[in-house]
Amino acid sequence: xxxxxxxxxxxxxxxxxxxxxxxxxxxxxxxxPGNFADIQRISAGAxxxxxxxxxxxxxxxxxxxxxxxxxxRQYLIFMKGAATWDFGPSYKYPTRDxxxxxxxxxxxxxxxxLIAVAISLVIAIPIGMFxxxxxxxxxxxxTMFVITLGTxxxxxxxxxxxxxxxxxxxxxxxxxxxxxxxxxxxPILALVLGPTAVLAxxxxxxxxxxxxxxYVVAAxxxxxxxxxxxxxxxLRNSLIPIVTVLGPLLASLMTGTVFVEALFRIPGLxxxxxxxxxxxxxxxxxxxxxxxxxxxxxxxxxxxxxYGYLDPRIRAAGGVSRWRSQKRLSRQAA
Amino acid sequence: MALAEAxxxxxxxxxVKARGHWAGAxxxxxxNRLAFISLIFCGLLVIxxxxxxxxxxxxxxxxxxxxxxxxxxxxxxxxxxxxxxxDLFSRMIYGxxxxxxxxxxxxxxxxxxxxxxxxxxGYIGGRVDQGLxxxxxxxxxxxxxxxxxxxxTVMGRSLWAVMLAIxxxxxxxxxxxxxxxxxxxxxxxxxxxxxxxxxxxxxxxFRYILPNAVGPLLVTTSFAIPAAIGAEAGLALLGLGVQPPxxxxxxxxxxxxxxxLAAPHLLLFPAGMFALTLLAFTWVGDGxxxxxxxxxxxR
Numbered sequence: 001x002x003x004x005x006x007x008x009x010x011x012x013x014x015x016x017x018x019x020x021x022x023x024x025x026x027x028x029x030x031x032x033p034g035n036f037a038d039i040q041r042i043s044a045g046a047x048x049x050x051x052x053x054x055x056x057x058x059x060x061x062x063x064x065x066x067x068x069x070x071x072x073r074q075y076l077i078f079m080k081g082a083a084t085w086d087f088g089p090s091y092k093y094p095t096r097d098x099x100x101x102x103x104x105x106x107x108x109x110x111x112x113x114l115i116a117v118a119i120s121l122v123i124a125i126p127i128g129m130f131x132x133x134x135x136x137x138x139x140x141x142x143t144m145f146v147i148t149l150g151t152x153x154x155x156x157x158x159x160x161x162x163x164x165x166x167x168x169x170x171x172x173x174x175x176x177x178x179x180x181x182x183x184x185x186x187p188i189l190a191l192v193l194g195p196t197a198v199l200a201x202x203x204x205x206x207x208x209x210x211x212x213x214x215y216v217v218a219a220x221x222x223x224x225x226x227x228x229x230x231x232x233x234x235l236r237n238s239l240i241p242i243v244t245v246l247g248p249l250l251a252s253l254m255t256g257t258v259f260v261e262a263l264f265r266i267p268g269l270x271x272x273x274x275x276x277x278x279x280x281x282x283x284x285x286x287x288x289x290x291x292x293x294x295x296x297x298x299x300x301x302x303x304x305x306x307y308g309y310l311d312p313r314i315r316a317a318g319g320v321s322r323w324r325s326q327k328r329l330s331r332q333a334a
Numbered sequence: 335m336a337l338a339e340a341x342x343x344x345x346x347x348x349x350v351k352a353r354g355h356w357a358g359a360x361x362x363x364x365x366n367r368l369a370f371i372s373l374i375f376c377g378l379l380v381i382x383x384x385x386x387x388x389x390x391x392x393x394x395x396x397x398x399x400x401x402x403x404x405x406x407x408x409x410x411x412x413x414x415x416x417x418x419x420x421d422l423f424s425r426m427i428y429g430x431x432x433x434x435x436x437x438x439x440x441x442x443x444x445x446x447x448x449x450x451x452x453x454x455x456g457y458i459g460g461r462v463d464q465g466l467x468x469x470x471x472x473x474x475x476x477x478x479x480x481x482x483x484x485x486x487t488v489m490g491r492s493l494w495a496v497m498l499a500i501x502x503x504x505x506x507x508x509x510x511x512x513x514x515x516x517x518x519x520x521x522x523x524x525x526x527x528x529x530x531x532x533x534x535x536x537x538x539x540f541r542y543i544l545p546n547a548v549g550p551l552l553v554t555t556s557f558a559i560p561a562a563i564g565a566e567a568g569l570a571l572l573g574l575g576v577q578p579p580x581x582x583x584x585x586x587x588x589x590x591x592x593x594x595l596a597a598p599h600l601l602l603f604p605a606g607m608f609a610l611t612l613l614a615f616t617w618v619g620d621g622x623x624x625x626x627x628x629x630x631x632x633r
Binding site for chain 2 (some may be wrong): 013020021024025028029031148149151152153154156157158163164167168169175236251252254255256258259262263273276277278280285289292293296
């Protein structure tokens with residue numbers, strides 16, 4: 001299969017999946033009891049506008065998603081806009097368009113997620129390598145123990161523990177807000193543990209596998225120094241499978257920021273998504289859900305391409321199916 | 335326990351024969367001390383959750399207006415009370431009940447769906463299979479947490495809704511697993527033999543194919559349970575979990591953070607218990623995986 005036709009196929013599938021995601025979200029929202037206006041009326045007073053104001057505002061939307069317009073047309077109106085990256089104004093923040101909220105929130109979430117992944121890579125590769133080289137030693141068991149901690153504890157719980165340590169006990173870091181570097185420390189630390197655990201586990205098992213390969217044995221038998229063999233031959237090859245986890249990992253971090261952002265009150269995309277869900281803000285919820293799905297699928301595509309590029313065996317065989325199944329395995333494990 | 339006896343290496347032929355796949359797995363699991371202790375701990379948690387009304391000294395809605403934000407060791411409330419004067423110990427026990435009910439219920443539901451869909455996709459193949467693959471592709475494109483959030487928004491915040499939301503967003507992986515197992519044994523001779531003797535598709539699927547998938551399913555399920563406990567608390571943390579006053583560890587942690595200076599025990603106990611529970615279930619999962627993975631290759 002040529003590269004162009006492969007890409008074309010993938011992109012068609014991406015578009016179809018996005019349409020499916022939008023339809024599912026929209027249908028579910030239509031089935032939901034109570035709409036945005038009802039929920040605002042119930043919590044009126046607490047919200048920024050009173051009952052009467054809400055009526056006015058809902059009327060203002062009548063041209064776009066009014067009660068008199070059937071649901072399927074509302075969907076088409078939304079999707080027509082979405083195709084040109086215009087999701088229309090949010091219900092909750094009527095003065096702002098959803099794409100502007102995304103443009104403002106996404107860089108914040110992306111910054112946190114990317115820094116977190118970068119830090120985890122820096123920590124996880126040496127840890128995983130070290131554990132693999134000393135398999136079944138106390139150091140290895142200790143590493144695995146820490147890795148289990150990282151897999152078991154969700155990032156918001158790590159965040160809470162960090163708040164207890166740095167805010168409550170030492171009082172050196174603010175527990176909420178988003179205005180300076182001191183606000184970034186705890187959210188990023190909270191996010192680092194999980195990916196570090198996943199990556200270290202991967203590096204370790206991948207390294208163990210590579211060390212058993214014949215070419216490593218051959219390189220050693222030829223008289224290669226152990227450190228050279230390990231860094232030149234073993235590490236380089238054992239890092240290739242890591243690429244496959246990086247994509248899903250980054251994506252899960254992107255969505256994982258929902259909790260960390262809620263905990264630390266960071267105005268990122270995740271916080272907007274959670275608020276949109278709670279207040280039934282249809283355009284914002286649809287927009288952010290589609291955006292998250294788009295990010296996830298793009299990431300998977302990039303991972304597939306990079307993986308194909310890195311592993312010549314896969315490139316030569318053109319075996320798309322083989323690396324897809326590999327990737328699934330890694331995703332299950334992640 | 336016959337199972338345990340069979341695993342003792344007595345040397346006789348009977349003992350060797352009896353030591354099948356399951357007995358071997360159980361022996362390996364028991365040899366893993368951390369996993370075994372964790373299993374006992376998890377068992378105690380389950381019993382506590384079931385017997386919550388008898389163990390908890392108060393009902394979770396019962397308020398004590400004379401003792402709000404009471405500290406640890408207060409009169410009649412040995413773990414103190416929250417901002418409404420509700421007994422923290424009792425609320426933690428009921429929170430455990432919520433967490434385990436949601437987690438086990440969600441995984442049971444997702445297991446049933448996954449088995450039915452995975453078996454039919456793998457066994458029937460063709461259109462059914464393509465349909466399933468289409469659905470799973472879309473589900474993979476939809477981050478599961480986000481999907482659960484949307485579902486809870488739609489179905490309301492009852493215990494059942496939260497359970498369903500978590501279950502629905504986690505069946506895909508297991509359905510794929512079942513399907514893969516079916517495909518790997520479908521063409522074996524013993525299936526052929528069963529078919530030639532006139533066994534129906536349902537019989538073949540459930541009696542001859544499914545048992546092959548039980549081990550891998552047990553492994554994924556034992557990891558899915560702590561994940562579901564975490565998801566339940568996570569939803570509650572976002573204010574999208576079970577409707578208060580039903581206690582959930584997530585909302586208790588979220589409340590605790592607001593009273594972190596006045597009453598740190600409101601945060602420390604639920605968060606600590608939550609962490610311990612997640613760890614115990616994860617260690618059981620680790621043990622189960624190692625027990626079924628006799629070569630220890632993927633550890």
